[in-house]
Every structure is written in structure tokens, then in C-alpha cells.
Ligand SMILES: [Zn+2]
């Protein structure tokens with residue numbers, strides 16, 4: 001039995017083809033104790049394209065996440081009926097770029113159909129997603145400085161339950177582009193961010209997708225996870241960030257061991273924005 005997978009996608013996310021039924025079947029095979037579907041809702045492109053009076057920047061620039069929101073809430077309600085009652089199903093969302101409109105983010109957070117919100121930062125204002133950037137042309141220090149300062153701003157708002165993959169840019173900068181990053185330069189900024197999360201009774205996730213990617217480590221890695229714990233952080237969810245059934249539960253067992261070794265004696269999942277703890 002796996003404890004949980006609290007970060008997963010279906011084809012409602014533009015970067016996934018996964019059918020909900022196939023994901024639910026896999027969740028049952030894995031005997032997950034808790035399973036969240038958290039499709040992408042990007043707030044920087046929440047409204048239809050006409051609202052922004054702009055052209056898509058590339059073929060993966062999608063608008064009108066407002067309609068995906070409704071699809072997602074509807075699908076999350078369906079998911080429950082596809083699962084046996086041993087699995088705690090969590091109606092979630094991955095809220096990207098809440099900094100684009102904090103007022104909207106806070107009101108979406110209060111949608112009664114939701115149990116759980118992961119706040120994520122995938123791109124900086126006026127930049128493409130970190131996935132698309134050419135790191136030979138970018139100043140990675142400038143990017144990371146801005147990334148962590150926006151993350152700090154997000155950590156102070158009441159629009160999420162956990163911060164998602166807090167070291168996301170490293171997936172591409174350190175992993176795919178192979179550029180060495182001295183993360184200790186940003187340790188103070190991350191410590192501020194963790195303190196704010198803790199003071200606001202929120203948490204972070206251990207995103208295990210990095211284990212199956214070139215980066216080879218989760219987001220965040222052991223050092224930062226320990227920092228969060230040492231600062232008093234106890235709210236920690238585990239998520240694979242699976243975009244297909246084969247990846248569901250990926251790295252969760254390894255992440256559970258890592259959490260234990262970093263001083264966590266429990267992890268949690270969320271229902272109605274309340275943490276439910278599971279002892280390790
Ligand atoms: Zn993400």
C-alpha cells in the first residue's frame with residue numbers, strides 16, 4: 001500500500017492525455033490511501049484570449065482556464081464514484097501563477113467543491129514557462145532571485161494549502177540544461193518562505209517527479225526539506241506529479257523514506273483544506 005499521491009493530472013491539463021478512468025484504475029491497483037487529482041489552472045491565462053488582447057506565444061500557450069476549472073470540478077466529483085471507498089479521494093487543483101491575480105486566487109480557493117490547492121509558479125511575469133527557456137541566453141541568478149521572491153509573496157496569501165515543487169526551475173536549469181546552481185545563495189529567501197507558510201498553517205509538498213527525471217532528486221531535495229522541518233514545518237504532502245497512469249505513485253515510497261530521514265514523523269493529505277496526518 002502506498003500512503004498517498006497528492007499531485008496528479010488528467011487530460012484536463014493541457015500537458016496530459018490521461019483518462020480519469022485509467023488514473024483511477026491505477027490508483028486502485030496501487031492501493032493508495034489518499035489520491036488527489038490536481039489539474040492545471042494557470043491564473044495568468046484564466047480568461048479567454050480576447051480578454052488579454054494578445055496572441056499565444058507558442059503552440060502550448062492556452063487560454064480560458066476558467067472553462068477548465070468547471071470541467072475539473074465536475075470531473076473531480078465523478079472521480080469519487082469510480083473509486084472504492086478504501087481510497088480517500090481529494091478534489092484538488094494545481095493553481096499556477098496565483099501572483100497573476102491574488103484576488104481571483106483567493107476566491108477560487110474558497111470554491112466549496114475543492115479539498116486541496118497546490119500553489120505553483122511555472123513562469124515569471126513576461127517570461128515563458130521555465131520548461132521553454134534557453135538557459136544559454138538567460139541569467140539564471142536573476143531568474144532564481146525573482147522566482148524565490150515571488151514564491152515568498154505567494155506564501156503570504158490565503159489561496160493554497162501547500163506550495164508546489166518549490167525548486168521547480170532546477171528541473172530545467174540543473175537537470176535538463178546541466179548548469180550547476182549554488183542553491184545556498186537562496187537559502188535565506190527559502191527560509192523566509194517556509195516561515196511564512198508555517199505561520200499561516202499551510203505546508204509544502206515533496207514533489208517526487210525529479211526522481212524519474214534528469215535532475216534525479218525531488219523538489220525540494222533533502223537539504224531544503226530538512227530546513228523546512230528544522231524551522232518547525234510539519235505539514236508535508238507527497239505527490240508524484242504524474243501526467244500518465246504509469247507514473248502514478250512514482251517515487252512516493254522513496255519520498256516517504258526521505259521525509260523520515262529528514263525528521264518528519266508524519267505526512268498528510270488534505271480534505272476540505274484540513275490536514276489529515278498519517279504516521280510514518
Ligand atoms: Zn507544476
Ligand SMILES: [Zn+2]
Pocket residue numbers: 007008009094241
Ligand atoms: Zn503538476
